[in-house]
Amino acid sequence: MRKLSHEELLTRQQTVREARKPLRFCAVLNNIRSLYNVGSVFRTADGAGLEKLWLCGVTGIPPDAKISKTALGAEKSVPWEYARSARACIENVKREGYEILFLEQTAASIPYEKYEPHGPVCLVLGNEIEGVSGELLELCDKALEIEMAGLKISLNVTVAFGIAAYHIRARMKSLWGAAPSGA
Amino acid sequence: MRKLSHEELLTRQQTVREARKPLRFCAVLNNIRSLYNVGSVFRTADGAGLEKLWLCGVTGIPPDAKISKTALGAEKSVPWEYARSARACIENVKREGYEILFLEQTAASIPYEKYEPHGPVCLVLGNEIEGVSGELLELCDKALEIEMAGLKISLNVTVAFGIAAYHIRARMKSLWGAAPSGA
Numbered sequence: 001m002r003k004l005s006h007e008e009l010l011t012r013q014q015t016v017r018e019a020r021k022p023l024r025f026c027a028v029l030n031n032i033r034s035l036y037n038v039g040s041v042f043r044t045a046d047g048a049g050l051e052k053l054w055l056c057g058v059t060g061i062p063p064d065a066k067i068s069k070t071a072l073g074a075e076k077s078v079p080w081e082y083a084r085s086a087r088a089c090i091e092n093v094k095r096e097g098y099e100i101l102f103l104e105q106t107a108a109s110i111p112y113e114k115y116e117p118h119g120p121v122c123l124v125l126g127n128e129i130e131g132v133s134g135e136l137l138e139l140c141d142k143a144l145e146i147e148m149a150g151l152k153i154s155l156n157v158t159v160a161f162g163i164a165a166y167h168i169r170a171r172m173k174s175l176w177g178a179a180p181s182g183a
Numbered sequence: 184m185r186k187l188s189h190e191e192l193l194t195r196q197q198t199v200r201e202a203r204k205p206l207r208f209c210a211v212l213n214n215i216r217s218l219y220n221v222g223s224v225f226r227t228a229d230g231a232g233l234e235k236l237w238l239c240g241v242t243g244i245p246p247d248a249k250i251s252k253t254a255l256g257a258e259k260s261v262p263w264e265y266a267r268s269a270r271a272c273i274e275n276v277k278r279e280g281y282e283i284l285f286l287e288q289t290a291a292s293i294p295y296e297k298y299e300p301h302g303p304v305c306l307v308l309g310n311e312i313e314g315v316s317g318e319l320l321e322l323c324d325k326a327l328e329i330e331m332a333g334l335k336i337s338l339n340v341t342v343a344f345g346i347a348a349y350h351i352r353a354r355m356k357s358l359w360g361a362a363p364s365g366a
Contacts, residue, residue: 001289001290001291001320001321001323001326002289002290002291002320003287003288003289003290003314003315003317003320004288004289004290006336009288009336009337010336012336013331013334013335013336016331016332016333022332040339040342043335043338043339043342044338044339044342045333046331046332046333046334046335047329047330047331047332047333047335047337047338048332049332049333070339072335073334073335074333074334074335077333077334077335078333104186105186105187105192106184106185106186106187107184107185107186107187108184108185113349113353131186132186134186137184137185137186138184140184143184146230146349147230147352148196148199148229148230149199149205149229149230149231149232149352150199150228150229150230150232150257150260150261151196151229151256151257151260152196152226152229152230152255152256152257152260153189153192153193153195153196154192154230155226155227155230155345156223156226156227156253156341158339158341158342159223159226159227159341159342159344159345160345161342162338162342162343162345162346163345163346163349166296166329166346169330169332170296
C-alpha cells in the first residue's frame with residue numbers, strides 16, 4: 001500500500017475543486033464562544049461540501065488569526081454571512097425550503113445515523129456549554145443526537161459537527177449523487 | 184420540543200455507564216503532536232465506546248493539564264497504555280485478531296462510509312502533518328479515507344477520528360447490536 005504524496009493530493013483536489021457543486025446544505029453557528037471552534041467548523045464544512053455557514057450572535061467572524069489557525073484557509077473558500085439574530089436567520093432559511101435540524105439532545109431527538117434528508121438541509125449548532133438556545137427550538141424540524149456510550153454527556157462541538165455533517169453528506173450523495181467524488 | 188436538562192442527561196448517562204460493554208474497538212495514536220488533540224480523542228473515544236487507546240511514539244500521555252482541558256475527564260474513563268513502538272504495538276494487536284485500519288489517504292483507500300467491520304477493529308491515526316508513517320503501511324489491512332469535497336486536502340485529526348469512529352460504532356451496533364443504547 002502506498003500513501004498519496006502531497007502533490008498527488010493537491011492534483012486530485014484541483015479536479016474536485018473544478019467539479020465542485022456544493023450540496024444544498026448549510027449550517028448556522030449560534031453563539032459559538034471559541035474562535036478555534038469556528039475555524040475548525042470552517043475546515044470541516046469545506047471538506048463536507050457545505051454551501052454556506054451562517055455565523056450568528058456572539059460567534060466570531062473572519063478575518064481573525066484564531067479562526068485562521070484552525071480553518072487553515074477554509075474561511076476563504078466556504079461562503080459565510082454574519083446575522084446577529086439566529087432566529088431571524090433560521091426563519092429566513094426555513095422560508096427558503098430548508099429542513100431545520102438541531103444538533104441537540106432533546107426529548108424528541110433521533111439518532112443522527114438514522115436521519116435521511118429529503119431536500120435542502122440547515123444544521124444548527126449552539127454554544128459549547130449551553131447548546132442551542134431553548135427559545136429557538138420551536139423553529140426546529142428535527143433534532144439529531146449523537147449517542148454517548150461512556151462517561152461524558154457530550155462531544156466537542158466541532159467533532160459533533162463533523163460526524164453529523166459527513167453523515168448528511170453521505171446520505172445526500174447516496175440518494176441524489178449530488179456531490180462530486182473527491183476521495 | 185424540549186431540551187433535556189443537565190440532570191436528565193446525567194441520569195441517562197448513569198444507566199449507560201452501568202450497562203456499558205465496550206466495543207471490540209481500539210485505536211492507536213502514533214506521534215500525535217498536540218496534547219489538545221490527544222485529549223479530544225479521549226473525549227470522543229469515551230463517547231464512541233472504544234475499549235482502549237494505545238498512545239505511541241511522541242504522543243503525550245495523561246496526566247497532563249492540556250490533555251485534561253479537552254478530554255474533560257475522559258482520560259480517566261477510557262483505558263489507555265503507552266507503547267514507544269507503534270510497530271510492535273500494532274503487530275501485537277493484529278496477532279490478537281484485530282483488523283488494522285489506517286485512517287489515511289493511500290492509493291488503495293476506500294471511502295470510510297463503505298467500510299463494514301467483520302470482527303475486532305483497531306483504527307490507527309498518525310501525525311497531524313505527516314499522517315501515518317509510511318513504514319507502518321505494511322501492517323495495514325485496510326485504509327479508510329474521508330472525502331474532501333472542497334479546497335483543503337485533509338481534516339483536523341480529531342474530527343476525522345470522530346467521523347470514522349462513529350461510523351464504525353454504528354456499523355458494529357447494526358451488525359451485532361454490540362453496544363448499549365445511550366441516546
